[in-house]
Amino acid sequence: MADHRQKALEFIQDHKNQSLEKMKELISIPSVSTDPERAGDIKEAAEWLRKELESLGMTRVEIHPTPRHPIVYAENLSAGKDRPTVLIYGHYDVQPEDPIEDWNTDPFTPTEKGENLFARGATDMKGQIIATFSAIDAIHQTGQLPVNVKFLIEGEEEIGGSYLETFIKDNTELLACDFFLNPDTGMQAPDLPTITYALRGIAYFELRVQGPKHDMHSGTFGGAIHNPAQVMTDLLSGLHDKKGRVTLKGFYDRVIPLGEEEREELSKLPIKEEFYLQQGGVKALWGEEGYTPVERTGARPTLEINGLYSGFIEEGQKTVLPAYAMAKVSCRLVADQDPVEVYEQFKAYLEENAPETVTWELTQMSKDFPSLSDRKSKWIEAYVKAAEAAWGKRPIFKREGGSVPVVVHVQQSLGVDSVNIGFGLPSDNMHGPNEKIHLPTFYKGIEALVHFFFNL
């Protein structure tokens, strides 16, 4: 098996270009899951994966339709019952590319510049999918798989409220496994292999405040009819206090406080104020009083305005008193917060604070629980050794500010723990314009995965 490991490692060295080309093929399909007009691209991406999985030696490959976008399942259980079974996760959908004018290259034409490949979905997470495919391919092409492998690749991770949760609940036998490999988290730096042991949950809302029944003249009616944009700013402004804390009643009740030991561990992460200042290009940071930026973004819940609209926003001016205002607001949650409870808290806030001059509607879109994983599981130990082999460094442990709802669903339905890793970097502009993946880290990632599968 040592020999096989060596051959697989050599194979990936010799086939880097093939990995890169495969990634480019997948990225070129603009599979934006929130855009109804791109349903065809979503379907094409699923078909592309089916063909690829077949060529990786998967013995069973299926596309499962859902009421929205299909789930791709594949397996190769030839390692046998005495070998562990890993369920590998992926999502083939990507975020919308807007604001399109801020991209330096076409979002769906992968473009190499120096060590990076730029495109929507490069790091989140088509590159990560291809890394797992390339590792499995290398092992398969040079011998027998040392573990049983199952793939579960969905097409609506970026939508929120996906059908994957139901699919997992309904297919616990099909998906039965010893642990869950989730390559949708990242690394802190190109030389810092990282294991993520906590993920934030999310509660995503759309709030609509309706004022007059139609847009009105701001000169004739301004001062007598309450402006819904003004009401919206009053309501949103009231959601934080002066200490940067969220004002929703009960919001912090279920938050597990950070212990001194964990705070000390997190303080060792090489992510300091300077990193955030640089990434944002801002002069000063902001956040909840009494916590470091790493704690604020990973171990504490937050509330953000993701979108805001009212009235006339084109070039020029229009003296309109808008009929309504709309905001997209999301809360990142930490263990043990409950996204549906947060909806109730938001609703109670609006009931208490919205004036009778307007009507409002609060819609919950995402409602995904936060997750905390066992830092000492044998699966995590296998990855620690794999990362040491690939990068010559012991990985660091971190909490992730983003959300990977599938980890919670798998924990709840399949009763297994997760290994959350990935080869994206904080500077990859995930979800923003000019998203990219760092190619040397991507190739190292394939190497680490080969070691990992042999270590199990």
Place this chain on the structure above:
Amino acid sequence: MADHRQKALEFIQDHKNQSLEKMKELISIPSVSTDPERAGDIKEAAEWLRKELESLGMTRVEIHPTPRHPIVYAENLSAGKDRPTVLIYGHYDVQPEDPIEDWNTDPFTPTEKGENLFARGATDMKGQIIATFSAIDAIHQTGQLPVNVKFLIEGEEEIGGSYLETFIKDNTELLACDFFLNPDTGMQAPDLPTITYALRGIAYFELRVQGPKHDMHSGTFGGAIHNPAQVMTDLLSGLHDKKGRVTLKGFYDRVIPLGEEEREELSKLPIKEEFYLQQGGVKALWGEEGYTPVERTGARPTLEINGLYSGFIEEGQKTVLPAYAMAKVSCRLVADQDPVEVYEQFKAYLEENAPETVTWELTQMSKDFPSLSDRKSKWIEAYVKAAEAAWGKRPIFKREGGSVPVVVHVQQSLGVDSVNIGFGLPSDNMHGPNEKIHLPTFYKGIEALVHFFFNL
């Protein structure tokens, strides 16, 4: 002359359909002055006016180019030096038609329904232009004009900061007149002829708050990078206090307080709370404590959010921490407020209240002074009698919440007073979707104008 008046009145009765058709022709040209793509339509509207003015017997008709949209000038001074000269104002541009989805009919296809004609620009103010044209036409076709007439029709009233101000300053001889007739205000109800003696000024701003240099992932960076949409809501929310007063320092310093006599006069206007509730379709009104809705909208300054944008506002969800937020904000001003002083006050507010986590930029678009007219001038007396002849009722006097900057420019440069009238109704949805004009009031208006020109 009594005979001529009678003939002219008969002429308008016999040519109602011609007036309607002319109005439809002008309205069908989508002369949206803020839209650079419609510069051709603006030009077409100016040409249309030139031809019409020539057919009305104007002896001199000129299109004066400006750096943006042309000004149409025309005159017929055949009444002679012992007769008064009236300068008649108009603007042939219209507001943008959005939100287009809220229109029941095409905004630029004039559509009759019952007593109303629906289209963008019907009431503001192409219908009013045609009313003056039809009155002059009727007098001209049936005899000699009893007054010298000059027309001044601009194409950028809806833009703000128009070149008309410069044109008036540079052409005081050409525009010299005894008084200014401005038909761009309205009537309180179909049976209530109205003279407007005060117009609010306007200071229109665009505020941009810049946070991170590009959109960021709200999970990874939310809680450490200050969200510019949140900063924007804090800043905008702070612009009013709990009594509905604007918080800008010095904002009320120059406001002429309402005297008891004027308050009593205004209280006689048939516009009560019920009117605003009905027009807005809202359950409750809002505004500055201690003032009635009529006072709030006419005699007190206000601050409104006209537009608001940040981040992701399409269907679906995107977990973005936006790079910037933008707001369009305008203040309606009353005598003797100064729109440039208000800009300084807004800037001082931002300097004091914007956090160092963001940068901001405040641009002033419109800066038009408020205006107050002499309620007892002989020109106004002539219109009082004309309105009595047309409607059988003495007109009421009111303050207008909207702004007609040209009245201020004419007062300042030509040193003459104004007669502010018009045949639009508060229910005409000026600036909103489904703008309309009430046809019976439009026809009565032509009749009143004929009387007015003979009364002078």
